[in-house]
Amino acid sequence: xxxxxxxxxxxxxxILFLKIIDQRKLPERLxxxxxxxxxxxxxxxxxxxVRGAPAIGIAAALGLTAxxxxxxxxPSAKFVxxxxxxxxxxxxxxxxxxxxxxxxxxxxxxxADSAKMSYSTEKLWDVLFKEAQAIRDEDIKMCRKIGENGAxxxxxxxxxxxxxxxxxxxxxxxxxxxxxxVYVATxxxxxxxxxxxxxxxxxxxxxxxxxxxxxxxxxxxxxxxGAAATVLKSKKIDLVIVGADRIAANGDVANKIGTYGLAVCxxxxxxxxxxxxxxxxxxxxxxSGEKIKIEERSADELRSFSGRDIIPDKAMVFNPAFDVxxxxxxxGIITEKGIFxxxx
Ligand code: MRU
Numbered sequence: 635x636x637x638x639x640x641x642x643x644x645x646x647x648x649i650l651f652l653k654i655i656d657q658r659k660l661p662e663r664l665x666x667x668x669x670x671x672x673x674x675x676x677x678x679x680x681x682x683x684v685r686g687a688p689a690i691g692i693a694a695a696l697g698l699t700a701x702x703x704x705x706x707x708x709p710s711a712k713f714v715x716x717x718x719x720x721x722x723x724x725x726x727x728x729x730x731x732x733x734x735x736x737x738x739x740x741x742x743x744x745x746a747d748s749a750k751m752s753y754s755t756e757k758l759w760d761v762l763f764k765e766a767q768a769i770r771d772e773d774i775k776m777c778r779k780i781g782e783n784g785a786x787x788x789x790x791x792x793x794x795x796x797x798x799x800x801x802x803x804x805x806x807x808x809x810x811x812x813x814x815x816v817y818v819a820t821x822x823x824x825x826x827x828x829x830x831x832x833x834x835x836x837x838x839x840x841x842x843x844x845x846x847x848x849x850x851x852x853x854x855x856x857x858x859x860g861a862a863a864t865v866l867k868s869k870k871i872d873l874v875i876v877g878a879d880r881i882a883a884n885g886d887v888a889n890k891i892g893t894y895g896l897a898v899c900x901x902x903x904x905x906x907x908x909x910x911x912x913x914x915x916x917x918x919x920x921x922s923g924e925k926i927k928i929e930e931r932s933a934d935e936l937r938s939f940s941g942r943d944i945i946p947d948k949a950m951v952f953n954p955a956f957d958v959x960x961x962x963x964x965x966g967i968i969t970e971k972g973i974f975x976x977x978x
Contacts, residue, residue: 648703661842678693688811699759714746721738731915784875784973787973793824799889804845816828863899872906876896877911887959907965913971961976
């Protein structure tokens with residue numbers, strides 16, 4: 635399985651480096667970014683070199699650990715102060731996926747608790763590193779569980795699944811969320827087939843979902859976003875599974891722009907619509923999806939395609955990165971604890 639976010643420790647310099655696949659280059663090139671520089675880690679998240687809700691949480695936790703390995707010689711109170719400042723900076727890189735602030739908050743709380751016990755800076759850093767590793771290790775296990783819980787759906791509903799964006803191994807520490815049932819079912823000797831929306835404007839479906847599934851020899855057919863309704867109508871699809879960036883307490887789900895339209899279409903054509911996500915994606919402080927902050931990204935992502943300007947300068951552009959699917963359109967939420975059905 636592809637390892638999106640990892641690290642490397644330089645024993646001579648005593649510096650930890652975050653190591654991530656540069657997803658902007660896929661599928662043409664499999665390049666890595668190896669860095670302990672806070673600004674570069676921020677930029678990697680902001681520009682989607684690393685992306686997908688769980689993966690950005692893990693990258694932020696390991697990234698904070700990497701950046702702070704540069705200032706382990708600070709007195710512990712100053713170290714904790716600087717850590718908080720750096721965590722706030724990383725947290726400001728992307729607003730919608732809750733996993734980012736969840737992972738950073740978890741690291742800061744752990745360090746703050748240890749600081750109360752008068753730990754040295756070196757020891758505080760070790761605590762931080764262990765917590766970041768735990769976040770990643772837990773995510774790997776949760777993905778697996780989501781996969782096991784979701785794989786049974788293929789027996790009941792059929793093998794053809796449509797997905798949107800990329801919620802696979804490139805988006806998590808493990809085998810993904812929406813794609814986890816596909817990987818586990820394949821291991822179990824079933825033969826699921828995936829239809830992947832290309833996912834304009836950054837083409838996570840066309841570039842990433844199709845790449846990682848092809849690497850594992852799993853059949854995948856890419857369709858343009860506008861073809862999804864027709865493909866659902868043609869009855870080629872047995873179920874839809876998508877990931878999530880934040881799930882409100884009532885079950886409303888924020889996910890990649892286009893998910894809402896897909897859910898409306900699935901409901902119209904009576905095709906089960908599932909969301910797959912770990913507990914770190916639930917935000918029970920928000921009563922409904924209306925309260926989820928939706929990231930708006932640069933117009934440039936739409937204005938050009940393949941290096942060519944495609945929209946006249948005088949035309950305006952609106953580029954929300956996510957939308958909210960109301961809980962009433964969702965058949966079930968596949969989690970590591972089982973499949974939740976309405977009422978959520
Ligand atoms: O903008 P992105 O590529 O980070 O958006 C990713 C998604 O919308 C995914 O579906 C979601 O984060 C779940 S990833 C397991």
